[in-house]
Amino acid sequence: MNNLAFHRLSYGIYVLTTQLDGKPFGCIINTAFQITSAPPRIAVSCNKDNYTHDKISNAKMFALSVLTEESSQDLIGTFGYNSGRDIDKFKSYEFTQGDKLSLPLFTDESIATFECKLVESLEVGTHTIFIGEVIDCNVLSNSSNEMTYKYFHEVRKAVAPKNAPTYIEVEKNRDLYECSLCKYVYDEDVPFDELPDDWVCPVCGATKDLFEKT
Numbered sequence: 001m002n003n004l005a006f007h008r009l010s011y012g013i014y015v016l017t018t019q020l021d022g023k024p025f026g027c028i029i030n031t032a033f034q035i036t037s038a039p040p041r042i043a044v045s046c047n048k049d050n051y052t053h054d055k056i057s058n059a060k061m062f063a064l065s066v067l068t069e070e071s072s073q074d075l076i077g078t079f080g081y082n083s084g085r086d087i088d089k090f091k092s093y094e095f096t097q098g099d100k101l102s103l104p105l106f107t108d109e110s111i112a113t114f115e116c117k118l119v120e121s122l123e124v125g126t127h128t129i130f131i132g133e134v135i136d137c138n139v140l141s142n143s144s145n146e147m148t149y150k151y152f153h154e155v156r157k158a159v160a161p162k163n164a165p166t167y168i169e170v171e172k173n174r175d176l177y178e179c180s181l182c183k184y185v186y187d188e189d190v191p192f193d194e195l196p197d198d199w200v201c202p203v204c205g206a207t208k209d210l211f212e213k214t
């Protein structure tokens, strides 16, 4: 079995958000897809350990901001490799509130947005598939390409963390170095030791000294 076959499935990259008791919550996901058009419904797969998971269960609504190839790596680093349990993810980013459900949306970073009411939750082992009825959706730009999972891997040179359903253990055939901030694992052709001193983490911008041998 070659697990890299899973990388041949296509996805986008999204910020999944919700709001509970007036506070915003959110994380990066790649597993979102449309299920039906009438009524319009989409599904997302969210790890039960994610802080965002229980917030969506309780708020009974969620939103998606569809990221583009220009979306900041810093935003993906903050929302995809850190937990809202530990930091205020929204502090450094501008976001708007949706017209219908007032959910947090990253309109400056996105090509489209969706606001959904939760209609069903399917427990699937480590993850819950949240199914939402789309209450509102908008196209924000026609000039950018949506960021695909492939682009995230091949151009941004980043890997999804363990909580992503698509996570694949990296085969360790030489020393790997992990960013202590965002958990990005450096596994490129140029040996880590030979990278210039001013090289920074492609995901979160951490300096070289913040990397540790795994």
Ligand SMILES: Cc1cc2nc3c(=O)[nH]c(=O)nc-3n(C[C@H](O)[C@H](O)[C@H](O)COP(=O)(O)O)c2cc1C
Binding pocket: 013, 026, 027, 028, 029, 030, 031, 045, 046, 047, 048, 049, 050, 051, 052, 053, 076, 079, 080, 081, 082, 083, 084, 085, 152, 159, 160, 161, 163, 164, 165, 166
């Ligand atoms: C590219 C990428 C894709 C991800 N996809 C998913 C996903 O589909 N589902 C999921 O539950 N977590 C996914 N994650 C992991 C969560 O974003 C991550 O665990 C986050 O820290 C959870 O934050 P929270 O605890 O504040 O909810 C992904 C992360 C990245 C960087």
